[in-house]
Amino acid sequence: xxxxxxxxxxxxxxxxxxxxxxxxxxxxxxxxxxxxxxxxxxxxxxxxxxxxxxxxxxxxxxxxxxxxxxxxxxxxxxxxxxxxxxxxxxxxxxxxxxxxxxxxxxxxxxxxxxxxxxxxxxxxxxxxxxxxxxxxxxxxxxxxxxxxxxxxxxxxxxxxxxxxxxxxxxxxxxxxxxxxxxxx
Amino acid sequence: xxxxxxxxxxxxxxxxxxxxxxxxxxxxxxxxxxxxxxxxxxxxxxxxxxxxxxxxxxxxxxxxxxxxxxxxxxxxxxxxxxxxxxxxxxxxxxxxxxxxxxxxxxxxxxxxxxxxxxxxxxxxxxxxxxxxxxxxxxxxxxxxxxxxxxxxxxxxxxxxxxxxxxxxxxxxxxxxxxxxxxxxx
Numbered sequence: 001x002x003x004x005x006x007x008x009x010x011x012x013x014x015x016x017x018x019x020x021x022x023x024x025x026x027x028x029x030x031x032x033x034x035x036x037x038x039x040x041x042x043x044x045x046x047x048x049x050x051x052x053x054x055x056x057x058x059x060x061x062x063x064x065x066x067x068x069x070x071x072x073x074x075x076x077x078x079x080x081x082x083x084x085x086x087x088x089x090x091x092x093x094x095x096x097x098x099x100x101x102x103x104x105x106x107x108x109x110x111x112x113x114x115x116x117x118x119x120x121x122x123x124x125x126x127x128x129x130x131x132x133x134x135x136x137x138x139x140x141x142x143x144x145x146x147x148x149x150x151x152x153x154x155x156x157x158x159x160x161x162x163x164x165x166x167x168x169x170x171x172x173x174x175x176x177x178x179x180x181x182x183x184x
Numbered sequence: 185x186x187x188x189x190x191x192x193x194x195x196x197x198x199x200x201x202x203x204x205x206x207x208x209x210x211x212x213x214x215x216x217x218x219x220x221x222x223x224x225x226x227x228x229x230x231x232x233x234x235x236x237x238x239x240x241x242x243x244x245x246x247x248x249x250x251x252x253x254x255x256x257x258x259x260x261x262x263x264x265x266x267x268x269x270x271x272x273x274x275x276x277x278x279x280x281x282x283x284x285x286x287x288x289x290x291x292x293x294x295x296x297x298x299x300x301x302x303x304x305x306x307x308x309x310x311x312x313x314x315x316x317x318x319x320x321x322x323x324x325x326x327x328x329x330x331x332x333x334x335x336x337x338x339x340x341x342x343x344x345x346x347x348x349x350x351x352x353x354x355x356x357x358x359x360x361x362x363x364x365x366x367x368x369x
Contacts, residue, residue, distance in 0.1 A: 005207055006269035013199045013210060013270075014277020019285075020192035023278055025297040027186070032356075032363030033299075038189060043338075045193020050200040050342045057205070069209050071331050071340055073347035080329025081336070081354030084322050088355065089362035091318025092297060094333040095326055096212040096274060098319065103278025105293050108315045115319025120216035121224075122320075123327035127248035135328065139346075146344035155346065165344050176189055 014100045023101035025092025025108070032089050034183040044176035052169030055147070055162045065150040070143045076135040185285065200338055207266060209343070211335030213326035214256070215271040221249055221260030232257045303367050329354075 020042045021027035030036030057063030071077075088094050093101060093112045101109035130136065141153050147165040148154035154161060187195065203210045221244075225231045235243030239253025242261050249257045259265055282293070296311055304310045326332040329351055331340065337355065340348020 002207070002266040003264065003269050006266045007273045007276075009199065009203050009206065009210075010270035010273025011277040011280065012202070014274035014279075015281045016192070016195045016199050016277075017274070018278045018281025019187050020196060021186035023281075024186075026299050029297070029299045029363050029367055032359050033367055034360065034364075038186070041189035042187075042192040042196065045189055046196030046200065047338060047341045049194050049197025050204075050338075051197075051344070053197070053201050054204065054342055057201075063205055067204050067206070067208050068343055069339075070343060070345050071336060071347045073345075073350060074330075076328045077330060077336070077347050077351050078354045080325040080327070081351040082358040083325025084329060084332060085325075085355035085358035086362055087318040087321030087323075087325060088333075089359040090366055091315045091322065092299075093315065093318065094322060095216065096271075096332065096334045098322075099212070099271060099274050100278035100281070103275035103280075104282040105279075107295055108297075108311050111312050112315040112319035112322075115316035116216050116323035117220055117223075117319075118316075119320035119323035119325075120213070120327055121220040123324050124217055124220055124246060124248045127246075127251075130328075131247060131251075144346040146346065146349075149343055152343075152345070168344065173193075176193060 013096075014103060017097055017100045018104060022097045023093075023104055023106075023109075025101075028092040028094075028097070029089070037179050037182055041176045041179050041181075044172045044179065048169045048172030048176060050169075051172070052166050055165040055169065058149070059162045059166075068149050068151045070145055070149065070152040072142045073139045073144055074135070074142070075137045075139065076130075077139075079135065196338075200342055204339070204342070209335065209339035210270075211267070211331055211339060212271055212274070213323060213332040213335065215268050216323050217248065217256060217327065218259045218263060218268055221246075221256060222263050225260055232260045234261075299367055302369065 017023055021039055027039050031039040058065050091112055098109050098112040102113055143152045145152040145154050147161040148157055200210055232244045240258040242254040242257040244250040244257040300311055336348050336351035
């Protein structure tokens with residue numbers, strides 16, 4: 001059953017990423033150069049729609065929070081995020097969209113993926129010496145969220161928190177609408 | 185030719201929502217490590233071993249595969265698991281997206297990004313060097329951060345996760361200036 005869901009949701013996700021232009025390096029670099037914000041609008045809307053519906057589902061009890069999973073916050077998130085941003089900007093691919101682009105028949109995406117396997121492999125080898133250093137220092141108590149979920153320490157622990165999350169989601173959709181198509 | 189932001193954003197949001205309702209939040213970059221582990225284990229089959237003392241029943245001589253009770257070691261030993269098949273299926277999804285794109289000429293894809301051609305010319309080696317280096321940095325960084333654009337930024341911010349917001353800010357803080365400088369006309 002898990003495998004069927006993996007194929008189903010994975011294929012839908014890859015299909016959607018291709019159809020919004022996220023697997024097209026020209027669209028990614030255009031977004032980062034602020035000359036084509038179409039993808040930025042789409043990402044804002046995507047997070048907004050999923051977050052608003054998720055929290056409405058949690059409030060009404062339609063969605064079971066049991067499958068939520070919060071990632072830890074530690075120093076490495078900042079530095080790793082910066083490195084990912086660097087590689088993303090020079091290549092126009094991130095891990096997921098690189099694979100989707102590979103599926104569309106791009107040779108540069110195949111080379112990106114091979115580079116990615118080498119980078120992940122080096123990290124795997126280096127992990128033993130990074131473990132326990134300042135890079136792994138937990139911040140905000142680790143698994144922290146803004147709003148209470150069943151799986152985290154919330155920064156705002158109020159009964160109306162989930163409604164605020166719905167509000168944040170709707171705000172992101174409004175931002176998506178208001179963002180211009182390009183800034184430069 | 186691509187979906188507009190509202191249609192695309194809604195479809196994207198529903199994909200992330202579907203995953204968290206049915207199974208778990210979407211994530212991609214961990215699976216690069218799993219594939220590395222599978223390759224490593226096929227060269228040296230003592231990399232991942234059965235180990236009754238760990239939570240998952242699998243262990244590894246590599247500290248990364250061995251962490252969290254051998255969670256990754258188990259995935260390497262049994263790669264036909266949800267997360268790995270999910271990521272492989274994304275490649276199929278990309279293929280189908282391209283097939284049903286409509287306006288694009290069938291079978292042909294512009295291999296060199298226009299933005300690259302304008303900056304570095306039409307030689308393919310420069311693009312190959314850039315994408316290999318880019319891929320290397322992206323995945324090393326994603327593993328240090330514990331997630332990528334899908335896992336941290338999208339799935340994380342969907343759940344109002346602090347790590348998701350900070351990851352997104354860190355990523356764009358470097359990505360925007362880099363793209364502005366590197367792909368300046």
